[in-house]
Amino acid sequence: MAWGKNKKKLISLEKQLSVLFAGLYFSIYVISASFLMISIIKSQKEKINYIMGNVDVYVKTLENDIQEIDSTIWRMYAGNKVYYALSLEKDEMKKYKYVYELKDDIELMINTSKSIDGVFIYYDNYKSVIYKMSESIDSINKEMLLKNNESIMSNIIKDNGSLIQHTKDKDYYTIYYIKDGTAVIGLIDINKGIDNIGEDQEGEVKGIVDEDKIFFSNESEMILNTAEYSNLTEGISRKGNEIIYVKDVEGTNLKVFYASKNFMLKSMKIHQYIALIALFFSIYPALKIHHLLSRQILQPLADMTKTMQVLQTGQWDVEFHVDTNLEEIENVKKALIVMTKEITNLKIQTYEEKNRKQYAQLQYLQLQLNPHFYINCLKLIQARLQLGYNRNVENFLIELSFHFRYLMKKATEFVKVEEEMKFVYNYLEMTKELFSGSVASYVFVDEDAKEKKIPMLAIQTFVENAIKYARKDLEQEMQLTIKITHMKVEEGEFLNIVVKDNGIGYPQSVLNGLNQIEEGKESEQIGISNLQKRIELLYKKDYNWYFYNQNGAISELVLPCVLGEEANIDSINSKNK
Structure with a gap:
């Protein structure tokens, strides 16, 4: 009981010196x-x-x-x-x-x-x-x-x-x-x-x-x-x-x-x-003086303290970045480095192997998707040239180059809804130029949904699929409706993506194939099949999609919202665990 009454309040030496030095320098600097x-x-x-x-x-x-x-x-x-x-x-x-x-x-x-x-x-x-x-x-x-x-x-x-x-x-x-x-x-x-x-x-x-x-x-x-x-x-x-x-x-x-x-x-x-x-x-010499005062003792002790706190959370991938000339502190630091590296290597070896396999599969699916899109575009250009309609081919090639840049410049699998819609608009313009008949598009995007991130080509794949089937037997003007809604429910925030056309609807055989795509099973719907496989890798089971006919063909996809730095494979997979 006596020890509890006489317990001293601990203070940070580094913090006290840093506050004093920074206050003095800041006052002179502001004046x-x-x-x-x-x-x-x-x-x-x-x-x-x-x-x-x-x-x-x-x-x-x-x-x-x-x-x-x-x-x-x-x-x-x-x-x-x-x-x-x-x-x-x-x-x-x-x-x-x-x-x-x-x-x-x-x-x-x-x-x-x-x-x-x-x-x-x-x-x-x-x-x-x-x-x-x-x-x-x-x-x-x-x-x-x-x-x-x-x-x-x-x-x-x-x-x-x-x-x-x-x-x-x-x-x-x-x-x-x-x-x-x-x-x-x-x-x-x-x-x-x-x-x-x-x-x-x-x-x-x-x-x-x-x-x-x-x-x-x-x-x-x-x-x-x-x-x-x-x-x-x-x-x-x-x-x-x-x-x-x-x-x-x-x-x-x-x-x-x-x-x-x-x-x-x-x-x-x-x-x-x-x-x-x-x-x-003047900032540099001030920082240099502070660095010299704290380098030998304060910083090494603070670094080791923070490292031990990180180790307590179960994270073993840590490093020391501050050097010191004190032998005792240097020996402790070396011992901690060796211990944490050995534990980290053993812990992450299995995880890295699994992650490499998933990433390789994801790359394969992306490469499989891109040639499918390129070949379709080249066929459209060839058909237009054979018919002698050369006037707008140059514009189409410019629009096609925008497609290429969009697909090639992205370093991650995710893009903002707003960016994906620009890509879709460009695709629709290409469609209007190269397909016979007109295509009218009606787009409704919630303001809250524009900054959310989705897998690349998630919307464009549905749009391309709708145009592919709706144009075949449609004698009137094709009308394409794209609606992206931001939803908040008890389970979290979701994006509801709906693409609808005014065609005759999906043929029953195609509709059955779209609703019954299974992992490991080849499908005639290459774009949709690849999209489902990519979404499966990224979101696991936390998504839904539906294909049905109602005054035309309707494709609907429901995805959990991701925003900013959350849009990466590791973080989404960790949430799905």
Whole structure:
């Protein structure tokens, strides 16, 4: 009784020293990091203001240039008497005189304006043109602009408007006015000055959005996709470590944007980089000091204590990873290593042998399944080519390559339901391209089921089987329904996978074969047979499946839910034990 009253409370020496050392270092680290972060944020704000200022200057210049080209072209269209006379004149000699006078006018426009890069006047129902372009436009761009203008004339749907033309390396804002078989077109280079925005660093994108079209000033990697750029609104926004600034061009549908990846790093100054690197690498000497203090005594003792605790649970596959110069501790460690290795080798020898046999059988079944699928696809391609339908064969080969990548890239037997459904969608697209008749698919997947994992090809095998039998005698459009339901019952969580078609149903002989597949017995339904064998290896008896006819053929499979790291053969087998 006296011993119980005087029992001492045990404490961890390693824990006490570690907490003290970590607290001191963490306090210094947090203070230094806070000052550095304040400095970086300040530098970032300065660069943001600089970028915004450059964008605003460019937009203001662009607005002035657009206003100038618009007013100039309007004066030619509405106020030039020679142009008006040309639109009405039928006599060829007089037309020639008017054209000569207009040519002088447009040359004067180009020579006296710093903004206008080209003026075109079309007449004779747009068959003839007089034009003048600035010297900055090379011959290739000139040819492209003339062809673009011809396209505008042939596809015009209203008397006036604006658009952006893209040539070899430039983008031109174009304004046009049309009257009585004649047209006036003016354009300006909208890329002028846009390079002054930002610093042309890697990951930096700048350009112009015209409704659903995007014109980039460089070939940098796009930070956002096309839809995200098109939906940007005026102002500055952030997405993680990315920054996007958007400015509307007044009087147009244009938006100028600047986007930069890793903006915080790009806005940092040299001394901030040095401080950040020093702060980061300060972790190493701190850890080194702590390691030297604990290496010789604390860590070896803690390692041996943890190892003994693991041995108490019945797990013998343990190792020591910490070295020590103390002879006594080293001898104890060596003795424990020898003992645990001998016990582990004896204990797992039988289990490993059994597991190798199961894994070899699983690999055989997978290899047996893949050639079956490949051969079917190759037969479909051959049939299409023999019939002379070559147009969509290239698309089918791309879809088939997706199948190959899906089957070959997986290192485990399990995939997420969401991934398997992408594979099924791809297979259905192949079916629509290569089979006669249409296939309509209706898919219902519970949100909770998408992240659950199932054996690879568990759904696709049923879909392929349904199409194989439903298409034969079906004269109407084939309808395929895939429903995956997440169920919670007293026995646990399950996935209910149902594939239904609107065909005539399984033939009775086939239905009998599907419902009576036995282990070791060969079946004509190779895909279904292999799937059952794989499921049997993975789940033992904890699954069910059914095949029956009800307004078509129905294939149903019920599997226990597995998620994340649970999806491996060993863990499922251990649960089934």
